[in-house]
Amino acid sequence: xxxxxxxxxxAPAPTPAAAAKPAEKAKIExxxxxxxxxxxxxxxxSMKDSRPYVANxxxxxxxxxxxxxxxxxxxxxxxxxxxxxxxxxxxRALKVFMDSxxxxxxxxxxxxxxxxxxxxxxxxxxxxxLMRSVYRRYFTLPGKLFPSLVGAKDLTKxxxxxxxxxxxxxxxxxxxxxxxxxxxxxxxxxxAAHSILDSxxxxxxxxxxxxxxxxxxxxxxxxxxxxxxxxxxxxxxxxLEDTGVAVKYPxxxxxxxxxxxxxxxxxxxxPHIESLIGYGKVFHAAxxxxxxxxxxxxxxxxxxxxxxxEQLRKIALRVREAALELGVKRxxxxxxxxxxxxxxxxxxxxxxxxxGANDPFAIQLxxxxxxxxxxxxxxxxxxxxxxxxxxxxxxxxxxxxxxxTFHDSCNVARAxxxxxxxxxxxxxxxxxxxxxxxxxxxxxxxxxxxxTFCCGGGGGVLTDELLxxxxxxxxxxxxxxxxxxxxxxxxFVAMICAICKAQFTKVLPYxxxxxxxxxxxxxxxxxxxxxxxEQ
Amino acid sequence: MSLFxxxxxxxxxxxLVGGVAYKVYDYxxxxxxxxxxxxxxxxxxxxxxxxxxREVAFFESLFxxxxxxxxxxxxxxxxxxxxxxxxxxxxxxxxxxxIAFIQPFGMYAGFAxxxxxxxxxxxxxLVERIRYISTPSDHLMLALLLGIAVTGLLMKFVMHTDIVxxxxxxxxxMVFEVNxxxxxxxxxxxxxxxxxxxxxxPVSKLLHAPGVFFSPTRxxxxxxxxxxxxxxxxxxxETKN
Numbered sequence: 001x002x003x004x005x006x007x008x009x010x011a012p013a014p015t016p017a018a019a020a021k022p023a024e025k026a027k028i029e030x031x032x033x034x035x036x037x038x039x040x041x042x043x044x045x046s047m048k049d050s051r052p053y054v055a056n057x058x059x060x061x062x063x064x065x066x067x068x069x070x071x072x073x074x075x076x077x078x079x080x081x082x083x084x085x086x087x088x089x090x091x092r093a094l095k096v097f098m099d100s101x102x103x104x105x106x107x108x109x110x111x112x113x114x115x116x117x118x119x120x121x122x123x124x125x126x127x128x129x130l131m132r133s134v135y136r137r138y139f140t141l142p143g144k145l146f147p148s149l150v151g152a153k154d155l156t157k158x159x160x161x162x163x164x165x166x167x168x169x170x171x172x173x174x175x176x177x178x179x180x181x182x183x184x185x186x187x188x189x190x191x192a193a194h195s196i197l198d199s200x201x202x203x204x205x206x207x208x209x210x211x212x213x214x215x216x217x218x219x220x221x222x223x224x225x226x227x228x229x230x231x232x233x234x235x236x237x238x239x240l241e242d243t244g245v246a247v248k249y250p251x252x253x254x255x256x257x258x259x260x261x262x263x264x265x266x267x268x269x270x271p272h273i274e275s276l277i278g279y280g281k282v283f284h285a286a287x288x289x290x291x292x293x294x295x296x297x298x299x300x301x302x303x304x305x306x307x308x309x310e311q312l313r314k315i316a317l318r319v320r321e322a323a324l325e326l327g328v329k330r331x332x333x334x335x336x337x338x339x340x341x342x343x344x345x346x347x348x349x350x351x352x353x354x355x356g357a358n359d360p361f362a363i364q365l366x367x368x369x370x371x372x373x374x375x376x377x378x379x380x381x382x383x384x385x386x387x388x389x390x391x392x393x394x395x396x397x398x399x400x401x402x403x404x405t406f407h408d409s410c411n412v413a414r415a416x417x418x419x420x421x422x423x424x425x426x427x428x429x430x431x432x433x434x435x436x437x438x439x440x441x442x443x444x445x446x447x448x449x450x451x452t453f454c455c456g457g458g459g460g461v462l463t464d465e466l467l468x469x470x471x472x473x474x475x476x477x478x479x480x481x482x483x484x485x486x487x488x489x490x491x492f493v494a495m496i497c498a499i500c501k502a503q504f505t506k507v508l509p510y511x512x513x514x515x516x517x518x519x520x521x522x523x524x525x526x527x528x529x530x531x532x533x534e535q
Numbered sequence: 536m537s538l539f540x541x542x543x544x545x546x547x548x549x550x551l552v553g554g555v556a557y558k559v560y561d562y563x564x565x566x567x568x569x570x571x572x573x574x575x576x577x578x579x580x581x582x583x584x585x586x587x588x589r590e591v592a593f594f595e596s597l598f599x600x601x602x603x604x605x606x607x608x609x610x611x612x613x614x615x616x617x618x619x620x621x622x623x624x625x626x627x628x629x630x631x632x633x634i635a636f637i638q639p640f641g642m643y644a645g646f647a648x649x650x651x652x653x654x655x656x657x658x659x660x661l662v663e664r665i666r667y668i669s670t671p672s673d674h675l676m677l678a679l680l681l682g683i684a685v686t687g688l689l690m691k692f693v694m695h696t697d698i699v700x701x702x703x704x705x706x707x708x709m710v711f712e713v714n715x716x717x718x719x720x721x722x723x724x725x726x727x728x729x730x731x732x733x734x735x736x737p738v739s740k741l742l743h744a745p746g747v748f749f750s751p752t753r754x755x756x757x758x759x760x761x762x763x764x765x766x767x768x769x770x771x772x773e774t775k776n
Contacts, residue, residue, distance in 0.1 A: 044667075091565065092749060093750075093751045099742040103673050105664060110600070123668065142735070142739065149670075150670060178599070179597070179601075182747045184750070354760045416574060422575035450573075
């Protein structure tokens with residue numbers, strides 16, 4: 001069983017914080033499996049010590065946030081409450097969500113972190129209540145008059161510490177929002193909390209450091225241009241050796257038809273890079289000219305995780321600039337869950353990548369992009385369209401050693417779409433898998449599609465000091481995988497998210513699975529696709 | 536006492552209508568800066584209207600979440616709606632035939648409403664997770680609603696009230712006349728609690744009623760690639776480039 005599993009070699013997951021404190025928690029183990037569905041008995045305070053490292057002054061300063069909590073608590077208090085008021089005025093969601101909750105309890109057993117940790121503050125309603133109690137105290141009449149009656153609380157240092165602890169135990173996966181009768185989305189509350197914490201000088205090191213790197217170097221992993229060129233040349237050599245076909249992985253090519261924006265983990269991490277190889281093969285086989293960009297060498301946008309619209313926009317702006325500079329006709333996004341949410345749902349609003357705009361800023365780019373294609377497109381949409389047009393050939397038997405299941409990534413499943421029909425984000429990746437492989441199995445119905453369980457590593461918690469949380473949060477997903485592994489001998493979990501891939505690679509061994517069990521949908525495409533030298 | 540209740544109901548009505556109107560205005564004026572429907576979501580406005588209807592009329596999301604909460608909650612809300620409709624007979628003369636028709640159903644709904652509330656309240660004691668998240672005001676809210684239901688049923692079945700006089704009182708209020716209210720403790724209690732409920736409505740979790748219509752995860756169309764959703768406060772960033 002999982003308890004006896006020795007942690008195997010650690011994968012090169014893109015967790016910069018890992019370098020700071022290696023092997024600090026060597027004894028972290030996966031929780032024991034339980035039968036699905038399960039609802040644990042409460043263990044108050046069981047996760048009160050799980051906190052990510054706090055960003056240092058340099059990291060905070062680079063993003064224009066307060067560098068640290070003020071020595072005078074009143075100052076920090078006032079900054080935080082002022083920021084909260086500002087956000088309430090900017091976001092209808094936050095305002096409505098603060099007022100609407102009736103404590104019905106529908107969400108209480110829906111969060112993977114609650115199911116895995118049993119800490120009651122990981123129940124979505126209780127997590128929201130951390131903020132709602134402060135909201136009531138400062139922004140509602142009953143909270144000002146009768147605080148204890150309505151559960152209103154002053155913002156104290158202890159309360160803000162609780163925020164930092166538990167709002168960094170939410171992966172913004174939105175599973176609770178699916179079940180809430182008022183559509184209250186804890187992700188929105190968590191983002192607001194992160195934003196308030198940042199303003200107060202209480203930022204998370206992992207996310208804020210990464211955002212700093214995007215601005216300084218161009219991607220989350222801090223790979224400079226020359227390193228990218230090296231990597232891509234290496235990939236070209238490997239593919240030539242494997243297939244005998246000269247597939248190109250171009251960078252900064254002006255006039256290419258497609259700009260591919262992909263998570264930077266795709267450039268070097270396993271199994272991510274296998275999908276990058278797959279994208280290139282698809283473009284090669286279809287004869288579509290494409291390019292990567294050194295300026296926009298990152299699809300990920302951690303501005304969403306910290307709930308900061310300006311950062312969200314500033315990071316997305318790189319993609320707009322790269323598209324304008326390179327003169328591309330189409331923008332395609334690689335396998336990354338939250339990046340697809342930002343691209344699909346937010347890019348049009350943030351930087352005018354989309355359609356239907358009537359303002360000069362957005363029209364400038366929208367004139368350039370080809371309206372015959374969805375802008376932006378997901379790489380899975382591109383591949384599936386090509387498959388339907390008969391432009392790709394596959395040898396499905398090449399994947400016969402794999403019995404495959406598909407893990408729906410939360411941001412794709414519950415915060416975006418693919419294709420023209422609602423739910424296309426579920427059908428299109430599955431259709432691709434079935435087109436390139438013979439053995440496909442679904443996990444339990446309550447754990448897939450919009451009911452999917454988070455991998456446990458999303459939302460800015462993919463850092464080594466939170467490994468305990470990540471292992472426990474992965475429990476529901478691992479349980480579902482174990483069912484199909486035991487019953488159907490599933491040995492490959494396909495997914496379309498860089499964070500999921502890194503998290504699975506790290507977590508699977510603790511649960512007694514092989515690290516290589518996790519991989520991308522385009523890894524499967526890459527295995528089966530039939531290439532010709534002459535296009 | 537009649538004058539007291541007359542003033543109380545004028546004040547309560549003013550607070551309820553004014554308070555909820557202000558809240559609705561406040562929700563409506565606050566922009567939703569990003570497109571955040573919980574997907575899969577409808578891609579047309581018609582689809583969203585349908586989704587909202589299923590949500591409001593049948594509590595679709597709650598049904599998916601938890602059958603017990605759904606059953607008790609839906610029973611309570613539907614019963615409450617029937618009971619409220621039944622009470623329209625105190626405010627209209629002549630009484631609309633539909634209101635006349637539902638009178639017996641509204642009566643049974645009184646029991647169903649009390650049963651639903653009792654069940655919801657029981658969950659706050661019996662289920663560990665819900666006990667953990669319950670605040671004193673959650674209990675008081677249920678006590679208040681249950682109190683209204685029980686005093687109403689008592690007046691119907693145990694200690695009758697001169698409902699003709701009650702009707703005269705409320706019809707009078709609507710034309711700014713204060714007619715005598717029957718002096719009966721049950722009625723005083725019932726009306727007092729109703730007025731209290733009206734007063735706390737705009738500052739309590741009862742705001743879920745208007746709130747659900749403004750929830751962006753439910754009321755937005757899934758069309759971000761086709762339409763640009765730009766909040767006024769966010770548009771200012773573009774003038775900087």
